[in-house]
Structure formats: C-alpha cells, structure tokens
Amino acid sequence: MxxxxxxxxxxxxxxxxxxALLLVLWIASGVMTRAPPNPELRPEPATPTVAVRxxxxxxVERLLTLQGEVLPDHLVTVRxxxxxxxxxxPVELGEAVESGTVIARIGMDDRAARLRRAExxxxxxxxxFRGAEQLAREGYQAQLRVDTxxxxxxxxxxxxxxxxxxxxxxxxxxPIAGVLDRRHVDIGDYVSVGNELAEILENNPLNxxxxxxxxxxxxxxxxxxxxxxxxxxxxxxxxxxxxSARADSATRTFRxxxxxxxxxxxxxxxxxxxxxxxxxxxxxxxxxPALVTLDADGRLGIKTxxxxxxxxFRAVEPIRADSDGIWVxxxxxxxxxxxxxxxxxxxxxxxxxVSEDAGTDP
Numbered sequence: 001m002x003x004x005x006x007x008x009x010x011x012x013x014x015x016x017x018x019x020a021l022l023l024v025l026w027i028a029s030g031v032m033t034r035a036p037p038n039p040e041l042r043p044e045p046a047t048p049t050v051a052v053r054x055x056x057x058x059x060v061e062r063l064l065t066l067q068g069e070v071l072p073d074h075l076v077t078v079r080x081x082x083x084x085x086x087x088x089x090p091v092e093l094g095e096a097v098e099s100g101t102v103i104a105r106i107g108m109d110d111r112a113a114r115l116r117r118a119e120x121x122x123x124x125x126x127x128x129f130r131g132a133e134q135l136a137r138e139g140y141q142a143q144l145r146v147d148t149x150x151x152x153x154x155x156x157x158x159x160x161x162x163x164x165x166x167x168x169x170x171x172x173x174x175p176i177a178g179v180l181d182r183r184h185v186d187i188g189d190y191v192s193v194g195n196e197l198a199e200i201l202e203n204n205p206l207n208x209x210x211x212x213x214x215x216x217x218x219x220x221x222x223x224x225x226x227x228x229x230x231x232x233x234x235x236x237x238x239x240x241x242x243x244s245a246r247a248d249s250a251t252r253t254f255r256x257x258x259x260x261x262x263x264x265x266x267x268x269x270x271x272x273x274x275x276x277x278x279x280x281x282x283x284x285x286x287x288x289p290a291l292v293t294l295d296a297d298g299r300l301g302i303k304t305x306x307x308x309x310x311x312x313f314r315a316v317e318p319i320r321a322d323s324d325g326i327w328v329x330x331x332x333x334x335x336x337x338x339x340x341x342x343x344x345x346x347x348x349x350x351x352x353x354v355s356e357d358a359g360t361d362p
Contacts, residue, residue: 048349051340052305053356057283060327063276063320064219068210070228070260072201072269074176080191082169084109089187096265097174097200104172104185104197111167118160125153178202179265203269206260208238210275211253217243219279226258229274230267236260240277284319284327287337292316292326302328303342304335309353311338311345 084106091103132149135141174180182199185191208228212220224240238260247254258275260267291302301315314335316328338345339356 047352048341048345049352049354050305050311050338050342050345051354051356052336053339055285055287055331055335055337057285057331057333059281060284060319061278062280062282064212064216064279065320066210066212066275066277068208068273068275070206070208070230070267070269070271070273072178072203073205073207074178074200074202076175076178076200077196078103078172078175078198078200080106080172080193080195080197082106082166083192084170084190086185086187086189086191086197089183089185091174091180093180093183095180096178097180098177099174101174102171103174103180103200106170106172106191108167108170111163111170114163115160115167118156118163121156122153122160125149125156129153172197174200176200176202201269203265203267204262206262206267206269207241208258208260208273208275210256210258211248211251212243212256214247214252214254216279217254217256220256220277225278227276228258228260229276231271231273234267236262236267238275282319282329283333284329285331285335285337286325286327288325288339289321291337291339291342292328293342301330303338303345303347304331305338305351305353309350311347311349311351313347 086104087107088105089103090105091097091101097103129146129149129152132141132146136143136146178200179202180198181201184196184198191197208226220240220243222240222243226238226240227235228238229235238258240256241259242255242257244255256277258277287302292300293302295301295313295315299315300318301313304312304314306312314331316330319327319329321327336353341351345351
C-alpha cells in the first residue's frame with residue numbers, strides 16, 4: 001500500500017493526537033509561568049473573643065460530707081415482770097407517755113387473797129415475837145425462842161413484801177418518757193415473766209450516726225457543729241456528742257454521734273441522713289461547674305487570663321457545692337475567669353476580652 005493511502009486512512013487519529021498534544025503543552029505553560037504564592041498576602045486568623053468575670057476569693061467552710069442514719073435517743077423494750085392475763089391497754093400506739101405512765105394492766109387473779117393472807121401472817125408473827133420478848137424478860141423463856149420468833153416475823157414480812165411487789169407489777173409502767181411505738185400483746189393474751197409487751201422510744205433528741213475516715217477524724221471534735229439533712233430536705237443543726245476512740249477493724253473508720261434537737265418529735269428515727277461537719281475555713285471562689293475542665297495531665301482546673309490577656313490553666317480543688325455553683329481553692333485572691341468561650345481557646349493564646357455581662361458568641 002502506498003504511503004499516501006495509509007495517511008488518508010488514519011488521518012482522523014492523527015488529528016486527535018495532535019489536538020491532545022497541543023492541549024497538554026498549553027496547560028503546562030500556564031503552570032510553569034504562574035507566580036508562587038506570597039505568604040505575606042495571606043489573611044491572618046481573627047483573634048478569638050472571650051467573656052471574663054473578675055472573681056474575688058471569699059472565706060468558705062470546708063465541709064466533711066458523710067452519709068449516715070438517725071437513731072432515737074432512747075429505745076426501751078418493756079417486758080412483763082409477772083405472770084397473768086392482759087386485761088387493759090390504756091395507751092394508744094403513737095401516743096406520748098411520761099415516765100411512770102401505765103401502758104398495760106395484768107389481771108390480779110388471786111393476788112388480793114394472797115395479800116390478805118400475808119398481812120395476817122405478819123400480824124400473827126408480830127404477836128408471837130412480842131410475847132416471846134415479854135416471857136424472856138420475866139425469865140420464863142430462853143433467848144433462843146425470842147430469836148426464833150424474830151426470824152419467823154422477818155420471813156412473814158418478806159412474804160408480804162413479795163406479794164405487794166407482785167401486785168405492783170400488774171401495773172406495767174413506762175420506764176422513760178417518749179412515744180409508745182410498738183405493742184406486742186392484745187387484751188386477753190397470757191404473758192409470762194420476760195415476755196415483750198411494748199416498745200417506747202424517745203426521738204428528742206435524735207442521734208445521727210456517721211463513720212468518719214481515719215485520715216480526717218482528727219478534725220472532728222466533741223462540741224463541734226454539724227448540719228444534718230433529712231429526707232425531704234429538712235435541715236437541722238446538731239452538735240457532735242461523741243467521737244469514738246477506736247476505729248472499726250473492718251472499715252478503719254470512727255463512729256461519730258451528733259445530737260440533733262427534735263422538740264416537736266416531727267422527725268422520725270431510723271432514716272438515712274446526710275451530715276456535713278465544718279472542719280476548717282479556706283479562701284475560695286464560687287464558679288459554675290460548667291467551667292471546670294481537665295488538662296493533659298488529668299488535673300482539674302479552669303481557664304483564666306493573665307495581665308497580657310493570654311489564656312492560662314489553673315488547677316483547682318473543689319471545696320463544697322451549693323445551689324449556685326461550686327467553691328474551689330487554688331486560685332489567686334483576685335482572678336479573671338473565662339466564662340464564655342473557654343472551649344475555643346488554648347493555653348498561651350492571646351484573646352480579645354469582653355465583660356461577662358456583654359457576652360460573646362465565639
């Protein structure tokens with residue numbers, strides 16, 4: 001085949017190849033002649049804006065917060081001291097009683113007859129003793145008979161006293177002032193000596209019990225104050241009454257008792273409570289919990305500003321919390337705290353500052 005015929009047959013392919021080659025050369029010429037970028041012409045990033053609050057340290061109590069329970073001041077189980085059938089229960093459950101109030105009566109049965117017999121026996125022995133003494137003085141009877149008569153008289157008197165005491169025990173009296181909290185018998189029940197009849201407790205004052213860790217027990221002293229929070233947020237002031245001198249062998253904690261006044265007996269015993277005991281006074285700042293963060297070393301802290309408006313991280317120690325925030329120590333007496341925008345700035349970065357009241361939207 002001739003060269004002319006070959007070129008005619010493949011003319012279209014040559015044309016396409018020539019156009020592609022020219023296109024590549026045009027693009028390459030533009031890239032190579034383009035001027036390199038000038039770093040000085042790049043726009044600088046905007047300085048971040050934060051809101052700050054000037055904070056002043058205040059005296060704050062460091063509190064030892066513990067969980068515990070409240071027990072009654074006294075709890076007495078009343079038991080039967082004689083046998084018999086319960087015939088009367090004059091006090092209702094929940095009713096206040098004084099010491100000596102009759103809370104139950106046990107039937108007399110034959111006790112009245114035994115009393116008369118014992119009284120008669122005493123009178124007879126007294127007559128025998130006086131007669132023996134008279135005869136001994138006149139020389140008609142030996143002193144031994146007088147001594148025997150006296151012994152018989154004392155035995156009769158002892159029997160009489162025993163009967164009287166047994167009758168007295170049919171009146172079951174409250175041993176302490178308080179409230180009749182439980183009753184274990186009903187009218188008609190037969191009881192023996194030692195059977196439980198009722199429980200009387202005294203809830204004024206209450207006794208809050210907590211276990212204090214060994215590393216802080218030296219800060220708790222008898223006579224110190226304490227705040228006891230009951231279920232329902234009822235808060236009462238109490239006084240530390242006793243600090244155990246010996247640690248619990250299992251927990252290495254010390255039992256501490258706090259006396260809590262309860263004059264109207266409106267607070268029950270046996271419930272869980274939160275006890276806060278002031279242990280020292282420190283200078284602290286109140287902040288929002290939302291401002292607290294962790295640094296790379298895992299330290300708890302907040303972001304503040306130095307004199308040149310640069311961000312710094314300051315470690316803090318929580319002291320106590322209340323409804324308005326948390327109190328922390330570890331900060332200077334006066335400090336500028338970043339309150340808005342702290343999550344968008346880094347330590348060492350310079351920032352623009354606005355007042356917390358003005359706010360910002362970083």
